[in-house]
Amino acid sequence: MPPAAPDRTAPALPALTAGPHRRRLGLVALIATFGGLLFGYDTGVINGALRPMAAELGLNPFTEGVVTSSLIFAAAIGAMSCGRLADGWGRRTTIILLAVLFFAGTLLVVVAPGLGVLVLGRVMLGLAVGGASTVVPVFLAEMAPYEIRGSLAGRNELMIVVGQLAAFVVNAIIGNVWGHLDGVWRIMFAICALPAIALFFGMLRMPESPRWLMKQGREDEALAVLRTVRSEARAEAEMSDLVRLAAEELAQPRLGWRAIFANRNLVRILLIGAGVGIAQQLTGINSIMYFGQTVLVESGFDERAALIANIAPGVIAVIGAVIALAMMDRFDRRKTFITGLSLTTASHLLIGVASMALPVGNPLRPWVILALVVVFVGSMQTFLNVAVWVYLSEIFPLHMRGFGMGFAVFMLWITNGFLSLYFLSLVDAVGITGTFYLFAAVGVMALFFVVKFVPETRGRTLEELEEDVTTGSIYLR
DSSP, X not given: OOOOOOOOOOOOOOXXXXXXXXXXXXXXXXXXXXXXXXXXXXHHXXXXXXHHHHHHHTOOHHHHHXXXXXXXXXXXXXXXXXXXXXXXXXXXXXXXXXXXXXXXXXXXXXXXXXXXXXXXXXXXXXXXXXXXXXXHHHHHHHHXXXXXXXXXXXXXXXXXXXXXXXXXXXXXXXXXXXXXXXXXXXXXXXXXXXXXXXXXXXXXXXXXXXXXXXXXXXXXXXXXXXXXXXXXXXXXXXXXXXXXXXXXXXTSOOOOHHHHHHOHHHHHHHHXXXXXXXXXHTTTHHHHHHHHHHHHHHHTOOHHHHHHHTHHHHHHHHHHHHHHHHHTTTSOHHHHHHHHHHHHHHHHHHHHHHHHHSOTTOTTHHHHHHHHHHHHHHHHIIIIIHHHXXXXXXXXXXXXXXXXXXXXXXXXXXXXXXXXXXXXHHHXXXXXXXXXXXXXXHHXXXXXXXXXXXXXXXXXXXXXXXXXXXXXXXXXX
């Protein structure tokens, strides 16, 4: 039987107010989301760097897949391990460690003399990318007032797509201006060192999550942090809520991972989080972000034109993320997921139809497929990507937030890794038509999953969500 819901008699929190504390909160979010920028650049740069890299190092299709997917599979490990690390060491300290990993991994890739060192560097970058994908959203969600938690935590996804767009633009410029030079791909990767340095020094001046501090029994520090990012009245009220929740948790047995798996409500939310992450990846979005140039070459563009055309999905991804942030605190998460999956599934079907109706050699074929890819990426970014990362950062109770987020993002990255490893083989085997029809079929199943199983989270504090998840009442709303 689930435990009874604790009695919540706390008054409503004071309304948010403008002032220096709001600007401070914005600065904290900006610095932390450099982790998202690095995430985006490091995953997007391979899109244009892979072909010159393969030519210089003598890579074959299999080793190209190894270079690409090594980052992704390492990211799965990073997501799981850094979630636990962030629970023990703190969100801020873990992000600082990730900045060091980003810089070291970039250095190894840039100087790599061959496949072994290159893959080692990519693995280090993957650990950092996976860690950032877990820890940064949690840090932002725990710093944010619940009224703007969606838009604040969602800024990380905006920075991810800004990073990917930056990678596409840098690739296009460098590839078209200096593409004839050996080692051009090394310059593409070297750019990543700059935001890694900014993240490291920036986070040294940022505060720790007040909710993590409270979990460690450091009440005075937690209140001091809240006072820097809230009005005085709001900080005191939120602190009272945190103290109350801490007292309730102390009155219950301490939950380790075994206890998590013994509570069916916690297992259920763990599986839902993983399912949401897997559904996001099975839309095939990162196949486009990693192999967009290859898809566009297959559709009829030449290599250099595809490198330039590939900027279009990056631009629409940023526009979609901006729109998503604007509506994140106004629309329910479930409705956003359902809308996004409906649009992306329709986009997949249309891409499949277009590739059948317009045979190879038809001058309209590349432009129609590019337009539909842009529609797909825009739909994905507006309704799914930002919402998924916000959702994962808020659904898990505090005592299992690092573990839960780490597990969900681990499953997301594993799915991403297998798609990255086999996407080109799939296109080679069944063509663009079959590939996107398959994505459409998976989209229908993902839509059913969301409608049937995914609960709503918008409009409640993290503490209220924690109680509802632990007791199972979240599934009754």
